[in-house]
Amino acid sequence: MIPRSNEAWVLALKQPGEAQSEALHDLHDFLVRAALVYLSQRRSELAHWGQQAVYDLAEDLAQDVVLEIRDSLDSFRGEAKFTTWACRFVINRAASELRRQRYRNLSLDQLGEEEPAIFQSLLADQGTGEPEHLAEQHDYLALLQHIIETELNERQRAAIVGVHRLGLSMDEVAEMLGLNRNALYKLLHDARQKIKARLLARHLTEGDILAAFRS
């Protein structure tokens, strides 16, 4: 692949002709290599995949991304290297694809069922802490449970259960809630703001709560 400046990439990709064909070809090959580097670094998530399947996935990703890049050329502002900008697309798709394979296909109802137990394992854990600390821990968890139940809406509670208790990816929880990742982030940000505001209104700092949980 011949090295190209940002301007050379955009010019070649925009103008139909031999230069465009060459640029599309080089871009495709570069994206296949980039996708394979990303996938090979996540070999453990592709434990049962053979070389052909991995290569085919990289090819599919590269093809989709070439089209996406061609349609997004006007949004490239040249602040980053064109190759870094292009890689961002293929990594985003590759990462989403790997996450899709980990989907546990839970329903929203199932998330709702987990909700009352959000701090249950912590409340049940008597540990070896001192009684005052344990009582304090219990109080803080009860307070947080109360804030979550009264301040947040159903989707926010489900999102917290999904992401923070069950460890699901943002993409998976977003799909369960019929959102995209961006909208889920904003939903969770709003939830965090509400919880933080209620805690600070009670003059409770993070340090106050952490002190109770230090064994």
Added chain:
Amino acid sequence: MNREQFLHWLNQVYSTREAEIGCDRLQEVLPTFVDLEVTGQPPPKELAEEVRSHLAHCPDCAEEYAGLLALAQLEAQGHLPEIEDSLSGFDTLEPA
């Protein structure tokens, strides 16, 4: 949640900023941020704060940031592995 999850979540709550960029905006600025990091140039303060705050609160974007940084570093050094090298870690035969 177990204890570790709880303490991580609590930190996420308390480190919440009033205005945080969403995933769409993060994905837009990520290539620039990563390129600055690769070339050792300090990013503008506001950009750095926005990016780091988002990555601290979004495991999916954080995962993609790590991947893009690794790729950009390899590419900048002229060491982006060839196709055969990347595939060599996988079995040649498909499982039955």
